[in-house]
Amino acid sequence: MSTNIDNADAGKTAPIEIIRSETLAPLPQPPYGFGNHFSDHIATMRYTEDTGWSEPRIVPFGEIPLHPSAAGFQYSQSIFDAFKAHVQPDGSLAMFRPEMHVARLNRSAERMCIPPVDPQMVMALMQRLCDVDRRWAPSDPASALYIRPTIVATEGFVTLRPSREYLLVVFLSPVGDYFAQGSAPVRILASDEFVRAPSGGVGSAKTGGNYAAAMYATRAATDKGYSQILWLDGVKRRYLEEVGSMNIFVRIGGRIRTPPLSDSILAGVTRDTILSILRDSGEAVREEPIAIDELFEAQAAGTLDEVWGTGTAAIVSPVGVIGYRGDEIVIRNGERGPTTEWLYSKLLGVQKGTDGDPQGWRVKVPNSD
Template identity: 45%
Template sequence: MAKQIKQIDIQLTTQKKEKPQQDKLGFGVHFSDHMFIMNYAADKGWHEPRIVPYQPIVLDPAAKVFHYGQTIFEGLKAFKTSDGRVLLFRPERNFARLNRSNERLGIPAIDEELALEALKALIAVDQDWIPTEAGYSLYIRPFVIATQPALGVDASTHYQFIIILSPVGNYYPEGVNPVKIYVENQYVRAVRGGIGAAKTAGNYAASLKAQETAKEKGYSQVLWLDGVHQKYIEEVGSMNVFFKINGTVYTPALSGSILDGITRSSIIQLLRHWGIPVEESVISIEDLFAAAKNGELEEAFGTGTAAVISPIGELNWQDEQVRINGGVTGEISGKLYDTLTGIQRGIIPDPFDWMIEVEI
């Protein structure tokens, strides 16, 4: 069965999948019945936008994505409210950032309005995959891959833009509880002028070894320091990071090697809305540990689409441990989580016009 919404062709599956139980979802392991695909060719531009049954991608073994890592992605969520509405959280920001990543990786820009229209159409088709329980959502993964079959180190002439959907539970099975973080001293994630500000696969591949080592030591994630001096704080795992010190909340300034997180900007806006001072600045690991020892470090937390807020209860730097807020979730961390997720689920008012309703 096929139909068309404006420019987007829609082919519906005849074999729907069995949906998993909501309490068995995990994160990013189940996928909905359909996906969106659009092709690019140098002589045609972006073309053939379509929704098709979820299926494997068939690529030539010489496709450039495999050999030169020319790929970018995004992550956002859809939510179903208690009255059945479907809401998206700031999707226009995701597609704007997707194009910034495209530009950095030499990938042609995508029409952001068409991308949002395609996402809404895909969600409307697979609306039954959106979980309804609190803490659950539909995770959305748009991505671009270089598909030209050629072994040459230059930008591809062919690409695919794809969107897939995954119903998810909490990113951390233990819920919103403080995690233990290991400060990485050997490896670096990114440097200014590199690709640290782009959401591209290489950034995450570069983090895996350090994350593996941290977990062997009993820590959930890695706190990354800058790639030049290895003293200035950048990100925690794949999240932006915040520290509340003497009543002021600090977060590393965007320097070209840090991702411009959408949750990050939302948290900053919320804090300022509440009258809590926020500073985007350079933060050294020495100053942070000094503040912790002096009892001035009141809270620490990571922010990102997947986990929303991840409180930090302990830091380990050069085999020295400091506990933060007694190892329990802080007042601000908890309030931020409850407020942001409340806005996302339509439970509390949205004074910032962040949420966009999908017509079903």
């Protein structure tokens, strides 16, 4: 292994120690699937009450030892976020809205009693990791480099309190389509039996416990032939909240609507991006409650134009079928709608640099070579 200290950001952030892997893994070939392959290195930082967040490092990819009674194991005190980097037409690599993802990571940290990270330090660390492993960034149009920062509580103890020690880990993965059917419309099941997150809970935090709690309901949905659960609110179990990996949008009678954010809904960065794109194009999007009954009534009246989900992994995914209480509606005969198609192409164009970026969402990864 070779070691060097990256002082490019000296004076702004702590120097990054880089220990390069002696052997590089062969690159996978598309289609990649989602989360099946991992690059040669990871980035790490450690936190203690005495030192704060320190020791930013890039090291060879490998397993990480944890104490058997670490709070991340015992009490699920962990968070993560995720975003993508895309190869640009000039061959450079650009992250998409990383600052907003780091800001959300810190909001999740606050809710889970985890010390916040310094955004500038984490940005520098993630950019350097992407630079070291930039050969893993796929250049084909349907793929991207997935970036996943994770924080887990590492102190070993068994009393119920926040940990005093944490580990931040960032790994990279070349990814393609999130859903097995690719860009074809998905089938989702609205559930009034299971609840993702109640008001006052941790639904707005990107914490592992939310996803673990969703697995049983999601398996029940897949057993019935659906891809994911469409969660309803935890009180009346009537109003749309989000899908397992996506925020939800509907177009009824020509008007676009999406549920308003709350402490039981994850504030999706892709959701925010799509809202900006729509409003910049002149669409008057409403953020307001949407009852599941409205979708079935609109379908019966012929006014349910489109339904789609948005997320980092799924990008913009059309919904073709919604099941609820033993009934089903098929939207647009199970085909992609024009709004969904346009939004997908527009967003991908901005991410991959083939379209303009007036908002400054693309952040270039500096090339140190």
